[in-house]
Amino acid sequence: MKRLAASCFGLGRLPVAPGTWGSLPAAIVFGLMCHFGASPALTSIAMAVLALAGSIVCVKFAPATIAATGKNDPGEVVADELAGQAITFLVCPFLALGTASSRQAWVTAAAGFVLFRIFDIAKPWPIHKLEKLPEGWGILADDLMAGVCAAVGLFVCSRTGLLEYVSESVHLDFSSLNTLSAAFLGAVQGLTEFLPVSSSGHLVLFESWLEFNPEESRMLLFDMATHVGTLLAIFIVFHKSIVSFAKGLFTCGKYGRNAVEVYKRSPSVHLMVLGCAATVVTGTLGMLLKDYFVAARDNLKLIALMWLVTGTLLLITDWRKNARVGLRQFALWQAVVVGLAQSAAIMPGISRSGATICVAILLGLRRRWAIEFSFLLAIPAILGATAIELARNIGEISSGSLPISSVLAGMIVAAAVGVLALKVLIKTSRTANLRFFAFYCYILACFVLAWGLR
Known part of the structure; x- marks a missing residue:
């Protein structure tokens, strides 16, 4: 428990840049407030409460992790x-944010976050000198000084x-989906599509929170671009498994001509049959229940409850x-059964990756194979959903127009962030x-319920 608290409930155990993840909560709380x-x-x-809590936890519990x-x-x-990071934002009363726009508030949060990370990583004098203090004090003191400098x-x-100049220059135009806003939404798509936190739930939240209301034709075209990006991420991360699967299908004839025998002996054919069964279930239920789930998008409280369900499923797993x-x-x-779980993810707040991975593991499948099976299922699911939307809305898509820079920005950022999210x-x-993602889902659900965004 001491190590868990010192890692901010698992943020420090994330595989990429743990210090950056640990700094993020304070910046987010500041931005939201x-x-x-x-x-x-x-x-x-x-911010003072966060700084005090972090300091006490570090001094008291860090020695257990050191040992x-x-x-x-x-x-x-x-x-x-x-x-x-919390120390950085203690200067809030002196920043003249009382009448600042929401955009300037987030620019300030981002600036404080970046400044703190620079000082914390570079550790110029006298910050690096403080690392020599014993045990938890040495770990803490240099970060507090970095916070003061930031x-x-x-x-x-x-x-x-x-x-103020930067906030006026940074223009996230969600109605026209300019390059910057497209890159932002591409990052959100790439991150939440693969992490078990529900990309559709986050999209609804952003629509409500940021008054995100682009033209439908533009959004359909942009959705297609970001889905191409997420598919690229899957192919990049799982290319060896996909190539091996394809080779196995082409060489399955060596197991004979009896279909049952081939199914039993060929790993690729066995996987293909499993994938087809799950995909058929997902597609059938998805088409039957889509209207009901789409209607649920107007109820943020219900979506928050679904985040609680997702978090609980992650904890149980x-x-x-x-x-x-x-x-x-x-x-x-x-x-x-995994296909049934994937179909439930049409409901915003239920994570597709989380539902399929968790259900597969709970059914006994090894974690490694559960992850690969989940994202192999994602390929036909994403392709199928995109094809259906294209067929239904071809007229609107063809009448819409987006700058090529916006399309490329959304697709490339979604792919790049998606690769990182998959590795995490x-x-x-x-x-x-x-459970770290479960904690995030719980916090997000409580935030939505508490603030009553709708």
């Missing part, structure tokens, strides 16, 4: 980053008008320790750390 009009004094109090890992400054300890930098940026079945032993009826998911899933 400014976005929703909290007073500078209240925002500073919240367990044998490292003087274990990367998984990120409570110090949380505290240091706060000074943020104050200077604010008083010189730099933040982490407790499943004896999943030992390989794909060769995975039965047809089990694939059908693979590592966290194989090490039974899905």
Whole structure:
């Protein structure tokens, strides 16, 4: 429990840039409070509470992680980053954000985040000197000083008008989907499509929160571009498995001509049959229930409840320790159940990747194969959904127009972020750390329910 607290409930155990993940919560809380009009004094109090909590946790619990890992400054300890980042935003009352636009508030949050990460990573004098303090104090002190330096930098940026200039220059035009907004939405798509947090739920949240209301023809075309990007990410990460699967299909004749015998002996044919069974179930139920699920998009409270369901499923799956079945032993009826889980993901708030991976693991499939099976199923699911939308809305899509820069930005960013998200998911899933995404789903659901966005 001490190590879990020191890692900010698992953020420090994420495989890429744990310090950056540990800093992020304070920046997000600051941005949200400014976005929703909290007073500078209240925002500073919240930051002080985060800084104090992070400091206490670091000093008290970091020694346990040091003893367990044998490292003087274990990367998984990120409570110090949380505290240091919160220190950065203590200058809130002096930043003149009382009448600032929501855009400027988020630019300020981003600037403070970037400044803190620069000072924390570079560790100029005297920051690096503080690392020599004993145990948890050494881990904490340099981050607190980095936070102070970042706060000074943020104050200077604010008083010189730099933040205001940047906020006026950064224009996320969601109605016309310019290049910057397309890249932003591509990043959201790439991140949430693969991480078990529901991409459709996040899209609904952004529509409500950012008053996101682009022309339908533009959005349909953009959706197609980002789906191409997410498919590229799947092919990049799982290209070896996909190539091996394709080779197996072309060489399955060596197992004879008896269909049953080939099914039993050929791994590729067996996987193809499982995938087809799951896809048929998903497609059938998806077409039958789509209208009901689309109507549910207007109910953010219901979507928040679905995030709670997703989080609970992720937690339960982490407790499943004896999943030992390989794909060769995975039965047809089990694939059908996974297909049912995938069809439930049409409901915003239910994660497709989370539902399929979790159900497969709970049915006994090894984590490695559960991940690969989930994303092999994603290929026909994404292709099928895109083809259906294209057929239904070909007239609107052809009448819409998007700059090629927006299309490419959305597609490339979705692919790049998708690759990163897949690698994070693979590592966290194989090490039974899905609970970190569960905590995120719980926090997000509670936030939506508390603020009553709709």
